[in-house]
Amino acid sequence: MRSSVGASGSARTAGLTAALLLAAACGVPGSGLPGADGTPATTHEVLPGVGVEVVEPATGPPAAVVVLVPGGGWTSADPAGMVPLAEHLATSGALVVLGTYRTAGDGAFFPRPVQDVGCVAAFAADLAADLATEGGAEGAELVLLGHSAGAQLAAVVALDPGVAADPACPYPPAAADRLVGLAGPYDVVAAADQAWYLFGPDTPDPDDWDAGDPVALAGRRPELPVLLVHGSADTVVPLTATYTFWQALRAGGHTVDIAYPDGADHHTVYSADVAAPVVEEWLGLGVGARG
Template sequence: MRVSTRSYGNHPSQFAHLWLPDSPAATPAPVAVLLHGGWWRDRHGLQLMDPLAEDLVSAGWAVWNVEYRRTGTDGGGWPQTRDDVARALRYLDSAAAGLGISGARWGGRAVVIGHSAGGHLAMLTRGTTPLATCVVALAPVTDLERSAREGLGEGAVAPFLGPAPAPELYRASSPIAALPVGIPELLVHGDADQRVPVEHSRDYVAAARACPDTVDYYEIPGADHFAVIDPAHAAWNRVRTWLDTGTRDGVPDPLASRQPRQRP
């Protein structure tokens, strides 16, 4: 595999790692955009997603692993962090030929995969660019007001949104307030997650299906917050099945009895 670094802006954190398979014939897509978690803080970086990038590239995917401005001393927060992700996607779209991923299998389309706070950012890319035609959110942050109220991430919402956010700001920055979204989504969450409670994803999925939106949900028994980004774990195997074959049937879905499942 080949890995290179590309800047999509002038700030030191506005860059991405482009992972390509060794064989040039395999490089024209499918393309995955990866967004790491870490509660938007600058102590965490895109290396968190390297194991998933390696797994996808070994299966013939091209991967765009994105860094972005984060809170702390990095200049991130709302809306800068969200805007960085949108800018990184626009750069990928416009520079595809030069990056070596143009071709019939590319077609200006990608799946955006995010974990935790990166899942939050992935879900907010919906509708901002035609590039994001599908979203996979792994243990995502879906509701910032609820996250702040519950003190998640050791109070990570306050530095991201600023002190005492207005209700309008909570709505603008929360994926659950942006429903319906109109593109397929997959949420994956472990029921032993101690960082982002699984109830957040359950409630998001129920709200999305009531719209109705196209959403699939895999809840992984016994999985914690980081199991979903372990390529060796059953959680990621479920994602790979969903990505590689589009298979939704035969996978236990604890919400299926509450709402009819929506499919593309």
């Protein structure tokens, strides 16, 4: 159990609170994403109220299976803003699953949002397994990539797949092979005022939040490689949020890469122009896949 931050964490708490209050509103995209070859993406409901859209890679079997987890301050989860990134990663050879999850706006609190993200990841892994039997996706890594509150949820799911296990999920549980976090409020204790929306009225004490705290879980699954990206101009979630998580992951034995794209802010860090080149290089996705 971690204690609450002291005076040095006060500025971080204020910054994180402002970040989450300003997070984008969120839902399931309704029109369907275009696939990398111009065809519509396929839409699925993995659980009641939890939808995904699948964007197939441009050519050939996928080099990676990437699950995109949107932010929304733990009160909403609209993936629409991540559509350009999904399209870009697909043109680079990834099979992309763009999902949503239930939040405080739906009356859902921890562990429900984590379980929903875990079920989306399980769906993606199951889809990849099906493709492998058909001659594609063999050996493709499962990557969880989240932005803001979605990065915090993705981190919990990747570090502790057990907490994400949901008996109602119709797909076999799956453990992520890699984690990418974009400007996440990983230290939920530092974000206590706003993280209430994740943990809910029945668990108001931050001392009881370890199961949903990526910093507290940073020693789990040390074999999991992690990429952390945070825009240098982010005035919503402070850079120290990512740095604190980086320190905890390194102490936990993880291989961690970190990038601070110059001039990117909280709402451009997940854009295709900013995020895609960093993520593609880290995953080894080739531009040749764009044909």
